[in-house]
Amino acid sequence: MGAIGGDEMAQWDNVDGGEVVNGAAGKLEKILVSVRLRPLSDKEIARGDPSEWECISDTTVIARSAFPDRPTAPTAYSFDRVFRSDCDTKEVYEQGAKEVALSVVSGINSSIFAYGQTSSGKTYTMTGITECTVSDIYDYIGRHGERAFVLKFSAIEIYNEVVRDLLSSENTSLRLWDDAEKGTYVENLKEVILRDWNHLKELISVCEAQRRTGETYLNENSSRSHQILKLTIESSAREFLGKDKSTTLAASVNFVDLAGSERASQALSAGARLKEGCHINRSLLTLGTVIRKLSKVRNGHIPYRDSKLTRILQPSLGGNARTAIICTMSPARSYMEQSRNTLLFASCAKEVVTNAQVNVVMSDKALVKHLQRELARLESELRCPASYSSLEALVKEKDNHIRKMEKEIKELKVQRDLAQSRLQDLLQVVGDNHVSKRPLASGRNFTFDVPQPCEDRKSTTESSSEVVDNVQNFRFQGRRAAQREVGSQQSENNVQFATPLSHSVSSPPFSGMPPTTSRDNVSQISNEDSDDVCKEVRCIETNETEGKNGLDSSAIRSNILQDSNVGASTHGNDDSRRDDVSTVTLEQHLETVRKPFANLVDDLGSSTRNPSSSRGIVRSRSCRSLMGSTLFEDLEKDDCTPPSRRFMDFPGRPEGGQRRGSALNFDAESETLSRAGSMLSEITTTRGGPKANGSVAGDTEFTGIGEFVAELKESFSVC
Ligand SMILES: Nc1ncnc2c1ncn2[C@@H]1O[C@H](COP(=O)(O)OP(=O)(O)OP(=O)(O)O)[C@@H](O)[C@H]1O
Known part of the structure; x- marks a missing residue:
């Protein structure tokens, strides 16, 4: 699979199966980060937990009071977009995920994350985002009859650092493999070709059923795992199907519903829930480390491989993908510290830069033609060293000439000094003779x-x-x-x-x-x-x-x-x-x-x-x-x-x-x-x-x- 990036992405609607430049530079952009506040839950209202957070603008959320443990900590946080509690998921999707998510139809990988503490509304939000995205995708397909689309769906769950196929009834652990072309992939992962939108809805329902959940103090139906729904879209111009010039755009969009980022003590977990929390937090801890490092420097070591979550999502974290993160948070005062941690994560995430490219799959004949052109280009470059060597020889010759001239200058200076010395002696002799007025x-x-x-x-x-x-x-x-x-x-x-x-x-x-x-x-x-x-x-x-x-x-x-x-x-x-x-x-x-x-x-x-x-x-x-x-x-x-x-x-x-x-x-x-x-x-x-x-x-x-x-x-x- 090749890649085309930058401005070419916008032109993909007009691609008619012609040649596509492969390996073009991608487009660098920061992760789109949004914050969504949910309404106070019934439990929170019942215990009189006041709403502490307020969205004062479309981009800034503030805490009404200082943090009990950190009175000097900032209380205002700004992001690409903040959503009040009365915003519906459609609006969140439109303004916080749609652009990124729909890049997939243009051959660009994308990922939508939901991050936040348990019961903050991650699953609620991501379910709506997924539906909206799929809806728009099918709408897009319906408007582009000239292209043939193929949609594939797969889903995995990472629970206690074990990868499981949510579309499979077998409760087996899947292994991860690294491939030079595909990157990290899950072995034997089931990938279903979608027939239609309803087919996808059925599959999503299967995943919900398969996903491991449990009751916690904070959430009666808490998602105890990280869920990744992957929708892959391949498209080709119908005009060139089966012909030499046929090329295919291929990209995936990931809908990532992370497990709760809360502390085990806050979730009042015990036994199995406590063990889950340890693993969940281990993956989230690595995710936080990766995001933090990516926000500071791109060239340093990034510990993607420290967890299966970050290993699988590596392309979406500073790689070849467009990424949007929606951080969900409860407005309740009792979760003030957790909400603050979520905002700190979001603050780091918004500094992370990705490099999205258009991914192209070529037909065999097109690939051969492309490789021939690449070969010609490389042969042309190989001929360049001849000119380099001539230039090098010229420079060497000039250097020798300069050295020779410097040597001559040195010798001339010595001769000049010698002549001056002799002249001085002679003048002195002449002066002596004149003074003595000798006959x-x-x-x-x-x-x-x-x-x-x-x-x-x-x-x-x-x-x-x-x-x-x-x-x-x-x-x-x-x-x-x-x-x-x-x-x-x-x-x-x-x-x-x-x-x-x-x-x-x-x-x-x-x-x-x-x-x-x-x-x-x-x-x-x-x-x-x-x-x-x-x-x-x-x-x-x-x-x-x-x-x-x-x-x-x-x-x-x-x-x-x-x-x-x-x-x-x-x-x-x-x-x-x-x-x-x-x-x-x-x-x-x-x-x-x-x-x-x-x-x-x-x-x-x-x-x-x-x-x-x-x-x-x-x-x-x-x-x-x-x-x-x-x-x-x-x-x-x-x-x-x-x-x-x-x-x-x-x-x-x-x-x-x-x-x-x-x-x-x-x-x-x-x-x-x-x-x-x-x-x-x-x-x-x-x-x-x-x-x-x-x-x-x-x-x-x-x-x-x-x-x-x-x-x-x-x-x-x-x-
Ligand atoms: N924006 C919202 N508007 C109305 N209700 C919401 C909203 N967000 C979440 N809820 C409700 O809050 C409860 C918890 O939501 P959800 O399960 O999505 O949280 P979660 O972050 O996924 O928690 P967990 O990590 O434990 O799975 C649900 O009953 C959900 O209906």
């Missing part, structure tokens, strides 16, 4: 500012990248690009020794950094702060201040030792050194350069003549930068030089100087000269001695430097 030539950084065809950084990079593979070159690089970075006001020049680019020069030339800190581009090199240059000069100055006229190889080694520790040893007294340097003129510097260079040439000449002594020769970085210009260029030119050797040249030198550098020729058999921690991984010389005279080479280089100095003097004089 240009006496600046601690003096530059062999050799004209370069490529002045910008890019060009420098390109020119550097042209260096021959596997050859390590030293160059006098024009520093104009770096100077522009520092600022045009920086008048002093720098001595700069740039390592070639894009080659595996594993030792940074003059930075004092670990050999593994290779430089990858000229810009980095040109960004080396002036400390590198200071180290170069310092090395020379140290010898000069020591008053040595020349540098032999041991002196050079000493300088190397100092230079290798330059980062640690020279930084501490940097300022004093700067002062010393400032007093030295350019010529003095150049002379200082010249002397060790001449000694070095001599030393190299002797070392080549004595191979054993050439091993382990180490050079000062300061001296190396100057001496290597011709020495290693010529080594490179030597055909006997192994291809793995690395050489140095100074491309920044004046061409004339380079040309004048004579070659040192070595034998093919070579050996490596190295210094610990040197940036030169290997320098090769020959065992057999130079093919050319080393002294000649040294003289030539010396002459070249002299000319170079002259050129520089001219440059500075121009500046």
Whole structure:
């Protein structure tokens, strides 16, 4: 059985057996709750029990006086409808049950409850409601000849938690079963197809006869059980009967006459009546709990299964049904507390929400067609994940892109901070020089500012990248690009020794950094702060201040030792050194350069003549930068030089100087000269001695430097 709910319910009168949407959302609505006061009974009048309750409107009933045990308890209660004692059952039905009850003809389950203490008029009211409903149902059937109706009737009694079939003469207990489609149902329950209205009247009479009753203090004919009369109505359009499109509406209406909710003490029960009362109140207690929980939260645990009454009526309590509850009460003062309890139950019940749906039974062919459409819909949904996966991939790609950009931003920030730091240092150096007003030539950084065809950084990079593979070159690089970075006001020049680019020069030339800190581009090199240059000069100055006229190889080694520790040893007294340097003129510097260079040439000449002594020769970085210009260029030119050797040249030198550098020729058999921690991984010389005279080479280089100095003097004089 399917379900159609909501607005579609009103359209069911026009359904002609066409397709009915199954599983549509139902209509949420609260239980319709009414209160009916009965007149004072003869007994009550006889004992002078006054009427305590009064209906002050169609929706509100009040107690004329406060409750004896609870003086602060409210005395006014409002519901969907309240009926005075002079209202007949027809009016109660019309206003408190009809709409709900007749939903059954539209395929909607419905239930009408009568709740109240014993002798309050439950059976009296429910009997009238049932008659009115059945009457209207048959009237409806009579007005809708286009539809074929089938009415079925069944009745059960729940007595002491035992379910009994009221249409059966056998006094056997019926079991309850749960079914996924039908819900809870009573096993072997007799269901009679009604022939007509009279047939139903007969059956209702049978039920009354079968129902267990007993005499209590309050009611001579008290119903001691819960009675549920169930009328099921199925309807189909006659036009489509037996055809593919034939569908059937099927719903039931329950008429529930509950046993009295009174306390056993009030009923003055004893023996069998007391036992009945315990069971009755157990079921009613569960019903009250279910209603109370349903009134607060729908999603929590609802103890339907705690009693057979609530288990059977579960669909009518917050489920697929429309529900109306008529609470009956005696107006007598003596039952004031019981009446108050009834009103509290009613107050909870009116907060309970049900979800009624139109229930449809399809023919087999219609069901197949419907299932085919459902299958197509599900297949369509299955195709959706493809689009989801593409979206997911897109999002993933975007995320990766964002992460990459964040990483780049981070790296750029680091580079920015580094550049700012270097710029700050350079500016500080410039500021110091301006303050001391040092002569240009006496600046601690003096530059062999050799004209370069490529002045910008890019060009420098390109020119550097042209260096021959596997050859390590030293160059006098024009520093104009770096100077522009520092600022045009920086008048002093720098001595700069740039390592070639894009080659595996594993030792940074003059930075004092670990050999593994290779430089990858000229810009980095040109960004080396002036400390590198200071180290170069310092090395020379140290010898000069020591008053040595020349540098032999041991002196050079000493300088190397100092230079290798330059980062640690020279930084501490940097300022004093700067002062010393400032007093030295350019010529003095150049002379200082010249002397060790001449000694070095001599030393190299002797070392080549004595191979054993050439091993382990180490050079000062300061001296190396100057001496290597011709020495290693010529080594490179030597055909006997192994291809793995690395050489140095100074491309920044004046061409004339380079040309004048004579070659040192070595034998093919070579050996490596190295210094610990040197940036030169290997320098090769020959065992057999130079093919050319080393002294000649040294003289030539010396002459070249002299000319170079002259050129520089001219440059500075121009500046
Ligand atoms: N609205 C009414 N008008 C006139 N008489 C009524 C009305 N309601 C109930 N009575 C009478 O009150 C008496 C008790 O009614 P009823 O048997 O329906 O009570 P009950 O709640 O079903 O009690 P129990 O739970 O013991 O079965 C009956 O004699 C009935 O005729």
